Amino acid sequence: MATQKVKKAVHFGAGNIGRGFVACFLHNSGYEVVFADVNASVIDKLNSQPSYKVIEVGAEGTTESVISNYRAINSKTHEAELIQEIATADVVTCSVGPNILKFIAPVVAKGIDQRPNDLPPIAVIACENAIGATDTLAEHIKDPQNTPSHRIEDHHERARYANSAIDRIVPAQDPDAGLDVKLEKFYEWVVESEPFKDHSVPSIEGINWVENLEPFIERKLYTVNTGHATAAYHGYHRKKRTVYDALQDRFIQQEVKKALDNTSELIVEKHGIDADAQRAYVKKIITRISNPHLEDAVERVGRAPLRKLSRKERFIGPAAELAEKDKDCSALLDAAEMALRFQNVEEDAESKELAKAMTSSTPEEVVQQICGLQPSEKLYPKMVDVVRRVQADAMED
Ligand SMILES: NC(=O)c1ccc[n+]([C@@H]2O[C@H](COP(=O)([O-])OP(=O)(O)OC[C@H]3O[C@@H](n4cnc5c(N)ncnc54)[C@H](O)[C@@H]3O)[C@@H](O)[C@H]2O)c1
Numbered sequence: 045m046a047t048q049k050v051k052k053a054v055h056f057g058a059g060n061i062g063r064g065f066v067a068c069f070l071h072n073s074g075y076e077v078v079f080a081d082v083n084a085s086v087i088d089k090l091n092s093q094p095s096y097k098v099i100e101v102g103a104e105g106t107t108e109s110v111i112s113n114y115r116a117i118n119s120k121t122h123e124a125e126l127i128q129e130i131a132t133a134d135v136v137t138c139s140v141g142p143n144i145l146k147f148i149a150p151v152v153a154k155g156i157d158q159r160p161n162d163l164p165p166i167a168v169i170a171c172e173n174a175i176g177a178t179d180t181l182a183e184h185i186k187d188p189q190n191t192p193s194h195r196i197e198d199h200h201e202r203a204r205y206a207n208s209a210i211d212r213i214v215p216a217q218d219p220d221a222g223l224d225v226k227l228e229k230f231y232e233w234v235v236e237s238e239p240f241k242d243h244s245v246p247s248i249e250g251i252n253w254v255e256n257l258e259p260f261i262e263r264k265l266y267t268v269n270t271g272h273a274t275a276a277y278h279g280y281h282r283k284k285r286t287v288y289d290a291l292q293d294r295f296i297q298q299e300v301k302k303a304l305d306n307t308s309e310l311i312v313e314k315h316g317i318d319a320d321a322q323r324a325y326v327k328k329i330i331t332r333i334s335n336p337h338l339e340d341a342v343e344r345v346g347r348a349p350l351r352k353l354s355r356k357e358r359f360i361g362p363a364a365e366l367a368e369k370d371k372d373c374s375a376l377l378d379a380a381e382m383a384l385r386f387q388n389v390e391e392d393a394e395s396k397e398l399a400k401a402m403t404s405s406t407p408e409e410v411v412q413q414i415c416g417l418q419p420s421e422k423l424y425p426k427m428v429d430v431v432r433r434v435q436a437d438a439m440e441d
């Protein structure tokens with residue numbers, strides 16, 4: 045009797061969303077998961093412990109599931125082993141952070157290049173909070189430094205790249221929790237189906253396959269993440285510990301609602317999303333980010349402010365489009381102002397860099413270099429005023 049081959053997934057980033065969501069869904073879909081990470085302590089724990097728990101918390105109570113059938117490889121020290129795993133895997137996923145994609149690309153490229161001819165193309169799905177994260181990873185993989193140019197023409201026979209939108213709040217974990225991950229019950233994982241049109245899509249339970257991802261990723265980033273970051277940055281400024289604490293403050297709650305009114309106007313018009321459906325979505329997001337069981341620190345949600353203030357991200361992205369249409373983006377500008385004031389310099393390298401740029405650059409330089417706006421854009425002078433105000437306040441302190 046023919047035995048069915050066990051499917052294998054290599055997942056880069058054994059952190060919160062990696063262990064708590066992506067690996068959990070791959071495991072539940074019958075994959076053996078090979079984690080790749082640079083954190084030696086997490087790798088050692090994964091290799092010495094045969095299972096860990098994923099604990100869903102919420103108003104409805106707590107449920108636990110057990111994840112097993114995984115291995116882990118240190119991508120810094122065991123590159124050759126990792127290349128072999130990728131060469132023979134069915135799926136490569138990652139949740140390492142958008143700025144890390146360029147660092148994992150070389151090893152993924154080598155694994156793809158060594159893929160045996162008789163295997164179907166590997167599915168590559170980046171699970172980051174960023175528009176087109178898989179495209180970004182693919183660009184790095186296909187860079188001549190990583191894939192020889194004579195191997196590009198038939199590269200699609202070895203790999204297919206699909207963008208995704210991934211949504212589940214996984215806070216930083218208690219240091220004593222070991223590998224276990226506490227997270228919210230809600231999840232949404234939407235992935236492009238188009239790259240697999242001449243093959244079948246990978247069989248991963250829970251994925252919503254769509255032809256056009258743009259409305260899903262923009263709706264997610266400009267609602268969940270805009271709302272989350274607005275609460276976190278206003279919360280940090282008002283000395284709140286968690287996003288839940290921030291949302292107990294009526295002023296912050298109003299700022300979040302106003303920011304999501306701004307982005308809803310854009311999303312509804314741009315993507316033809318039903319206004320009532322968007323209102324219900326916003327309501328659900330506010331309930332989700334107000335989850336008292338999650339203990340989600342404002343420093344985690346506000347992490348990497350340079351990334352969050354960049355052109356295609358949760359504030360400047362929608363605000364630039366709204367400004368071009370002469371529509372209200374004032375709450376997004378207020379939230380961006382709070383992001384500029386996020387000075388978590390001890391823990392966050394980008395925050396330190398931002399603080400330096402705010403003291404050494406002109407407002408115009410900050411807006412061009414950090415927010416990626418050009419003087420010809422309608423948002424540009426508004427954002428210059430915001431930076432000028434923050435810099436003036438800093439001079440007074
Ligand atoms: N936590 C969430 O709620 C959530 C939800 C949706 C999407 N995301 C996205 O997922 C990504 C990861 O977020 P997270 O919260 O899990 O962060 P995290 O810090 O918990 O996990 C990131 C992991 O990547 C590893 N890593 C860093 N550099 C690496 C490298 N060069 N090679 C391999 N591994 C490397 C780190 O050691 C860490 O284990 C981000 O893009 C984030 O926006 C997070």
Ligand SMILES: O=P(O)(O)OC[C@@H](O)[C@@H](O)[C@H](O)[C@H](O)CO
Pocket residue numbers: 173210211212213214268269272273344345346347348
């Ligand atoms: O991961 P970031 O830094 O892009 O954003 C922080 C949080 O808003 C984010 O991790 C959310 O928890 C997540 O996007 C929910 O799906």
